[in-house]
Amino acid sequence: MLSRVITGTAAAALAVGASILPAQAKNITFLIAYGPGGGFDTVTRKLAPLIEKHLGGNVNVVPKNMPGGRGKKAANYLVNRKPNGRNLLIFNMPGHAMPNIIGEKADYDVRTIDWLARAAEFKYLIVTSARAGKFKTWNDVTSYKDKIKIPMTAPGTTGYLATAILMDAYGIKPKFITGYKSSSKYALGVIRGDGDLTILAKGSFRKYITSKKKNRQAFKDLTPLLEITNGPSQFGVETTGSLGKKELAVLGGDRMIGTTPGTPKAVKDKIANAVFKAVSDPEFAAWGKKVGRDVAPLNAAQTKAKALELFAYYSKFKSVLAASVKK
Amino acid sequence: MFDSLIIGIDNLFSLNSILLLMAGSAVGLLFGAIPGLGGTTAVALMIPLTFGMEPFQAIILMGGIMAATSTGGSVSAILLNTPGIAPNAATTFDGYPLAKQGKAGMAIGAGATASALGGVVGIISLVAVIPIMKEIVLLFTPPEFFMLAIFGLCAIAVSSGDRLLQGLITAIIGLVVGFVGLYDITGTVRYSMGIPLLEDGIKLVPALIGLFAISEMINLAVKGGSIAEDTSSIAISRVSDGIKQVFKNWSTMLVGSGYGTFIGAIPGVGGTVAAFLSYSTQVQRDPDPDIEYGKGNIKGVIAPESANNAKDGGSLIPTLAFGIPGSAETAVFLGVLILHGIEPGQKLLVENEPLVFTLVVALTVSVVFATLVVLALAKYMAMLTMVSVNVLIPTVSVIALVGAYALHTEIGDVVIALIFAIIGYFMIRFNYPRVTFTIALVLGTLTELNFDQTMQIHDGDMTVFLTRWLSVTLLILTVLSLGFPTFRKKVRERNRRREAEASK
Numbered sequence: 001m002l003s004r005v006i007t008g009t010a011a012a013a014l015a016v017g018a019s020i021l022p023a024q025a026k027n028i029t030f031l032i033a034y035g036p037g038g039g040f041d042t043v044t045r046k047l048a049p050l051i052e053k054h055l056g057g058n059v060n061v062v063p064k065n066m067p068g069g070r071g072k073k074a075a076n077y078l079v080n081r082k083p084n085g086r087n088l089l090i091f092n093m094p095g096h097a098m099p100n101i102i103g104e105k106a107d108y109d110v111r112t113i114d115w116l117a118r119a120a121e122f123k124y125l126i127v128t129s130a131r132a133g134k135f136k137t138w139n140d141v142t143s144y145k146d147k148i149k150i151p152m153t154a155p156g157t158t159g160y161l162a163t164a165i166l167m168d169a170y171g172i173k174p175k176f177i178t179g180y181k182s183s184s185k186y187a188l189g190v191i192r193g194d195g196d197l198t199i200l201a202k203g204s205f206r207k208y209i210t211s212k213k214k215n216r217q218a219f220k221d222l223t224p225l226l227e228i229t230n231g232p233s234q235f236g237v238e239t240t241g242s243l244g245k246k247e248l249a250v251l252g253g254d255r256m257i258g259t260t261p262g263t264p265k266a267v268k269d270k271i272a273n274a275v276f277k278a279v280s281d282p283e284f285a286a287w288g289k290k291v292g293r294d295v296a297p298l299n300a301a302q303t304k305a306k307a308l309e310l311f312a313y314y315s316k317f318k319s320v321l322a323a324s325v326k327k
Numbered sequence: 328m329f330d331s332l333i334i335g336i337d338n339l340f341s342l343n344s345i346l347l348l349m350a351g352s353a354v355g356l357l358f359g360a361i362p363g364l365g366g367t368t369a370v371a372l373m374i375p376l377t378f379g380m381e382p383f384q385a386i387i388l389m390g391g392i393m394a395a396t397s398t399g400g401s402v403s404a405i406l407l408n409t410p411g412i413a414p415n416a417a418t419t420f421d422g423y424p425l426a427k428q429g430k431a432g433m434a435i436g437a438g439a440t441a442s443a444l445g446g447v448v449g450i451i452s453l454v455a456v457i458p459i460m461k462e463i464v465l466l467f468t469p470p471e472f473f474m475l476a477i478f479g480l481c482a483i484a485v486s487s488g489d490r491l492l493q494g495l496i497t498a499i500i501g502l503v504v505g506f507v508g509l510y511d512i513t514g515t516v517r518y519s520m521g522i523p524l525l526e527d528g529i530k531l532v533p534a535l536i537g538l539f540a541i542s543e544m545i546n547l548a549v550k551g552g553s554i555a556e557d558t559s560s561i562a563i564s565r566v567s568d569g570i571k572q573v574f575k576n577w578s579t580m581l582v583g584s585g586y587g588t589f590i591g592a593i594p595g596v597g598g599t600v601a602a603f604l605s606y607s608t609q610v611q612r613d614p615d616p617d618i619e620y621g622k623g624n625i626k627g628v629i630a631p632e633s634a635n636n637a638k639d640g641g642s643l644i645p646t647l648a649f650g651i652p653g654s655a656e657t658a659v660f661l662g663v664l665i666l667h668g669i670e671p672g673q674k675l676l677v678e679n680e681p682l683v684f685t686l687v688v689a690l691t692v693s694v695v696f697a698t699l700v701v702l703a704l705a706k707y708m709a710m711l712t713m714v715s716v717n718v719l720i721p722t723v724s725v726i727a728l729v730g731a732y733a734l735h736t737e738i739g740d741v742v743i744a745l746i747f748a749i750i751g752y753f754m755i756r757f758n759y760p761r762v763t764f765t766i767a768l769v770l771g772t773l774t775e776l777n778f779d780q781t782m783q784i785h786d787g788d789m790t791v792f793l794t795r796w797l798s799v800t801l802l803i804l805t806v807l808s809l810g811f812p813t814f815r816k817k818v819r820e821r822n823r824r825r826e827a828e829a830s831k
Contacts, residue, residue: 036370054643066735068527070509149784155514177783179776194784221427 001302031089033068033096035072038182038274039293040090043119044171046287050278053086061088070156071096078106083114083262085271090119090260093307094255094314095158101315102322110240110307113258116272118298118306119279123199123252125235127225129190129310133168135197138226138238147175149196152177159186161314161321162251163199167226168229168320169245186206193223200229201253202234203292230272250313254296256303334681339688345383351391352693356700359399359412366412368395368407368756370660383685388658390689394446395697397598397635401438402701405628406431407723409540413531414598414635415771417606420619421761423626428623430497437625437631439698441580443634444573446694448584448781449591449640450687469780470791473588474801476774479766479810480602493762497754503766504529510545511822512779524739531768533731537744538761540727542751551716557680566705567793572625579609583630589638598638599769605634606673611808614816621762639690652802 023211030051041063048061048256055061066074071092081087091110096245099106106118128135136143139150143260151293152160155178156259182184200222201210208219227233230241230249240248257275259268278284281299288295297307351373358369369392374580377385386580390792400415405422418438425434467475508528519525529696573580583605609630610620618624669682731744745777785791 064736070524073523073527152507154511157514160514177780177784178514179780182509188465190466194468194780 023079027062028055028085029087030061030063030189031067031074031078032063032065033064033067033071033086033089033092036065040092040255041065042291043293044090046284047090047119047257047275047278049283050281051222053186054277054281062228068263070154070271072099072106078258078260079113081260083260083264084261085259085267087118088257088259088271088275091256091258092158093155094161094310095253096310097307098156098161098277098321101311101318111308111311112199112261114261114263114268115303115307116257116259116268116275116300117279118254118256118296119284120298121252122203122294123249124159124166124196124199124228125202125205125224126166126196126228127187127190127200127205127222127224129193129221130223131191131221132193134195135225137327138243141197141225144171148172149177150174150193151177151186151195153180153182153186153199158253159183160198160229161317164320165251165317166240169248169319186290187222191219197225198278203294203298205235207292244310250310254306254310256298268300276300334684336684336688338681338685339387339692343631344384344387347388348391348689348693349474349696351388351689352395352700355392355395355693356399357547359396359415360403369396370663377667382496382664382669385663385667386682386686387689389663390686391586391622391693391696393660394636394690394693395638397632397639398439398442398694398697399703400635401442401628401632402435405434405438407540408543409727410532410535412423412598413535413601414638415631416535416539416599416600416629416765418635421622421624421722422608423539423543424623425625425628430565430623431567432629432705433565433569433572433625436566436702437572437700438569438677439705440484440573441629441632442569442636442730443694443698444580445584446636447588447637447691448581448633449588449637450691450694451640452588452637453640453643455509457740466797468795469777469784469794470798473774474605474779474792474798475775476600476770476777476802478599478805479770481607481776481805490758491531493759497759497761500772501764504534505768506775506780510776512776512783524737527605528772529743529768530735530740533740533744534747534768535726535765536731537747537749538751538754538764541681541724541744544727545726545752546749547716548757549643550653566702569625569705570702573629578624578628579626579737580633582608582612583633584637588619588640590634591638591640591643599634600773602631602635603639603766603769607629607810611727614813615745615819621668621760623730644685645692647745654784660761703804 028051030044030048032041034040035058044063047294048063051061052059064078068074069076074089075091075096078087078089091113093110093261094101096108097110098104100109100111126138126141135144148226150163150167152163154160155176158175163174163176178187180189183200185210186195186198187200187204189195205222205269208222221290226243227235227237227239228248228251229239230246231239233239240246257279259271276297276299277297285295288291307310339348352371354373355366358366367413370389373388373392377388380388394410397414397770400410400412401422404410404418405426406414407424408419410419419773422434422438425431474552489512502520505528509516509527516526586605586608587598587601590604591598606627609626613620613626616624616626620627728741728744730737731740751761753759781791782789792802
């Protein structure tokens with residue numbers, strides 16, 4: 001009886017296995033280094049049909065979620081593919097660069113990725129809870145004697161690293177309250193009093209506070225303290241530039257699209273051209289405006305230069321970053 | 328609000344919308360019933376189809392999927408001992424024993440009815456709490472989450488019954504397994520032994536597929552026969568009995584629905600925890616049951632099924648109010664809203680109230696539609712339990728393994744499912760409870776994370792658990808839930824003794 005069961009199982013496995021093989025070898029897989037539903041997922045799914053449009057022909061661009069290892073899994077997968085331009089990934093910079101900077105094991109090196117284009121960027125803002133009323137200005141923060149509690153995602157994430165660098169620049173010793181799954185959850189942590197302040201992308205903050213009915217808006221409690229920019233403040237608060245910390249203006253995030261290193265130039269140029277057209281497409285720009293994402297297209301050469309610039313900048317803070325990851 | 332409700336109903340009742348809703352429900356049922364796929368995958372896969380749709384049409388399609396998946400998942404949980412999606416895992420505890428006793432029709436009937444009623448309760452609650460969403464979400468901080476998790480872990484003691492030692496052993500193994508992988512507090516990987524697959528932890532669904540479905544197939548292969556132990560005595564016409572049981576045990580359904588709505592509303596906890604807490608509370612509320620829990624008590628199906636469908640309404644509360652997804656499924660749904668330029672948050676509730684009510688109406692109609700489909704087909708589905716092992720084992724094993732693979736298209740997940748299948752088989756063989764293992768696996772990391780966050784926030788001060796009213800309330804409930812079954816049992820024994828003495 002057991003042999004019949006085994007035979008039946010094998011036959012069924014073969015039948016089902018055949019049905020899940022890739023349907024078209026010519027497809028381009030657009031990897032998503034994080035789970036469904038997040039920012040990377042939505043941007044990738046919005047860009048995929050636009051890249052198809054600008055590539056022409058019958059090539060399908062198929063988004064595929066590959067979450068794991070804080071984005072490392074998808075990047076490792078990408079660099080271990082055949083260099084034929086059939087796999088793309090939106091890198092989370094500087095998050096993806098961290099293993100390379102602090103010497104953590106990774107198959108990829110952001111300096112050698114074949115960069116195609118940059119889709120978007122964001123800059124940060126330090127916020128607190130108006131309800132708590134502990135800090136009214138950034139000066140209140142720098143002159144505060146006790147430990148400042150900062151709700152945050154896990155050590156090593158982009159927000160954590162930016163906060164660690166910023167606090168280090170101001171000589172503030174922060175106490176991170178870690179373990180929150182996303183920025184909206186740690187922002188909620190500040191509102192309900194888990195911590196004193198936190199860091200948010202400006203787009204996210206804008207999204208959280210725009211409401212017509214104040215009494216029904218928990219996130220309305222969020223109030224900005226310090227904006228990371230060398231230009232004028234969009235929120236009427238002090239900026240890192242006005243406080244003489246111009247070097248901090250780099251802190252933020254870049255969404256850069258890359259493919260497997262060693263892709264033949266002709267193939268790479270063709271895809272880079274289509275990807276750049278997609279990120280520059282008015283439809284993508286209009287969508288970004290509508291949903292509060294800062295669409296900031298760069299072509300392949302500019303993206304490569306930006307990647308190297310970011311790597312060099314964050315490498316200067318290697319000890320701060322390494323210490324924060326070890327905690 | 329009434330005008331918005333009318334617009335919501337109006338949006339739904341056109342041929343296009345009804346077709347979209349039915350398609351969504353059908354996809355939801357199918358993806359729910361096939362182990363490992365689930366609503367999150369279904370919603371994600373359907374996203375490209377919504378590109379050309381109006382926002383309300385996309386919402387109707389997604390609402391149909393979300394409402395139907397857990398109903399579909401209950402069918403495979405009952406018939407194949409395989410939770411279609413993780414929140415259906417608790418349904419296997421009593422659903423599958425009922426199937427083995429030839430009462431699959433009754434279990435499916437009860438499960439589907441409890442799902443529908445739970446879903447409706449959840450949706451009504453969603454509408455009712457829209458004005459006070461902010462207060463609800465802000466009520467829960469890490470100390471409260473910790474106490475809530477402890478409350479759930481106490482179910483281990485109750486679920487073990489007369490196998491306390493075995494229950495504790497499997498619970499400890501469950502906790503240890505739950506600790507494997509990246510820990511969000513430290514950002515470091517623990518106990519992965521250098522194996523990349525383990526760096527993100529043991530994934531729940533492949534582990535449960537192995538532990539419950541494939542292990543049972545190994546057991547069947549060794550024993551032979553069919554799932555139902557005595558096929559000659561089976562009459563597959565007890566679906567209506569199942570429906571009646573839900574109305575007879577209405578308090579179980581209501582408590583389950585309450586759990587589902589309440590826990591669904593707390594971001595990051597989700598339907599799996601809701602179903603387990605509902606199940607364990609039911610076990611604790613009923614210390615002297617007619618049929619032991621875990622051996623085919625219909626209330627053990629009603630409690631988790633009402634909870635995991637009610638959570639759909641509940642988990643939309645933080646999703647719509649704050650843009651904070653209450654579950655993985657609503658996280659993807661949030662992505663759909665953003666793709667269509669709809670910004671979740673109070674702005675949505677204030678400026679786009681009709682869209683919210685379109686979703687509410689779509690969820691309500693879909694949950695009822697999915698239930699009617701399941702009830703109509705239950706009789707035929709239940710026949711699966713009579714199929715010979717020679718057909719059943721290859722079919723279920725392959726569906727289960729493909730499900731484990733399809734979740735992340737990761738062959739490692741298949742390996743995890745197979746390892747847990749072997750562990751599960753030996754647990755069956757040596758009579759070690761799998762329930763306690765699963766509860767510890769689901770709640771262990773939640774407990775640890777919230778304990779650590781509490782200690783970080785309050786500088787290691789443990790008294791915080793005793794100085795916050797909600798935390799203390801949950802602690803008292805935990806103590807009562809542990810003590811009450813013993814107390815009630817003793818009172819009953821004393822009464823019986825007195826009656827016996829009086830009758831002498």
